[in-house]
Amino acid sequence: METALKETEGKLVNLPDKKFDSAEFLKNLPHLPGVYRYFDKDGNLLYVGKARDLKRRVSSYFQKTLAPRTKLMVDQIASAQITVVNSEAEALILESNLIKTQDPRFNILFRDDKSYPYLKLSSGEYPRLSYYRGALDKRNSYFGPYPNANAAKDTMLLLQKVFQLRTCETSVFNNRSRPCLLYQIGRCSGGCCKKVSPEEYGKSVDLAKEFLRGYSQKVQEDLTRRMNEYSQKLDFERAAVMRDHLAAISNVIHQQSMEAAPDANADIIAAVAAQGEVCVNLAMVRGGRHLGDKASFPSLGRNAELPELEEVLEAFITHHYTQMDVPPVVIINLEERSPRIEELLNTIAGKKVSV
Known part of the structure; x- marks a missing residue:
């Protein structure tokens, strides 16, 4: 007897000639980490996602209350696939690769820019x-x-x-x-x-x-010591150079310092969606100094619905931190705590990140 799901090479595939039965599909999902993919009736890839627990994560798409963009996607699902992996970190890598190579319609895509300087x-x-x-x-x-x-x-x-x-x-x-x-x-x-x-x-x-x-304070202390040593030796020309160096560093620290510990490292990520566009701004603080900002404008796929900010931030974090280390503190502009983003950052970093 033919069923709505079959297992092939570690994947559960909803047969395309059958009407998509979400209840049957969910019933067969394992509580394991992996990647899920949704397809429309023509076999076009709609969405790629990752999960620590496939059954729990995929089930969230088939609830009564959904965001407009998510509902638009779910209404088009005709078949689905999952790939079970060994860990959430493996799922993250696989998801990132599939998004970059297969261009799913509903994923938020951050194009690869030049490497960071x-x-x-x-x-x-x-x-x-x-x-x-x-x-x-x-x-x-x-x-x-x-x-x-x-x-x-x-x-x-x-x-x-x-x-x-x-x-x-x-x-x-x-x-x-x-x-x-x-x-x-x-x-x-x-x-x-x-x-x-x-x-x-x-x-x-x-x-x-x-x-x-x-460690700018340590540098200032060393320059002050050298300035005093040159002064005692009556080498006023070198002492004046040390004085000018101190003034330059003090000026930079005054302009760029944050109200944080002097050795604080943090990223501040803010996402805004308006008028059919999304912008994500990243500000980097290293050693208590604000290094600057970078704005990104992702592709939202081939539909007009704006995504939820949590989805935008999740996509940016997945893309951005596969290229560099996660700092110990990440600040995001969500009014409420996001367990999904916290789990994602902890998985990528391999340690606890303060969000």
Whole structure:
């Protein structure tokens, strides 16, 4: 006797020649992690979702009260598939891949942008500071990611002014016979012509790393100590340089500091849906400093219904944090607590995240 469901290669498939029977479909679902897919009568993919518990999650689509966008989708379901996996993390990866490759009609799709920018400090006697996108190499030190190019480049300019780190290519650095213009205007210490010793340059590199990690108070204390030492030695020119560095750092901290612990790391994610469009804005705080913002405008699929904000945030989190680490604190603009988003962030991070 033919039934409305059959099992093939770990999948439960609703037969397309039968009318979709949600009760029968739900009855056969396991309490296991996995991915579910809904299709219309023509076999077009409507939606891909993930679940820690397939039976509980899929059942929520067949309740009496549904959001307009969800109801529009459910009314078109003619068949469904599930794939059972070993863990929720595996379900997350599979869902992300299926959304990117199969373009389901009702999923919110965040297009892959350029990779996020970093600041890179190379290895060697005189490390080079540079703006960087791409795969990370363990031989070098990376700081970021920054939400946009301007935020990274502004920080790079500050580090040039305060710590006078070189930014030129190694081929240029190794073949100079006299310092460049950046040395003349006080944005490089002239390591190419031994105007600064490797030991002294190394101290500046260490301070820059401390600053980038958010320990600005420690950097200020060290600069103050060095300023006093130069003053006692009557080296007032170097003391004045330390004073100017302190003033520059204090100004940046005043402009960018948040009302949080000085080493606080957090992402603030706000989603707004209006007039047929959705915008998600990400603000990054690292080491208590606001690094900048980035706005994204996802594709809502081929229908006119606006999604719920929780669905938008869930889609953004899935897309965004498959590319980078989750900070210990994530702030979202929902009025009520969202267990689904909390579970999602904890799964991606592999640890407890404060939401």
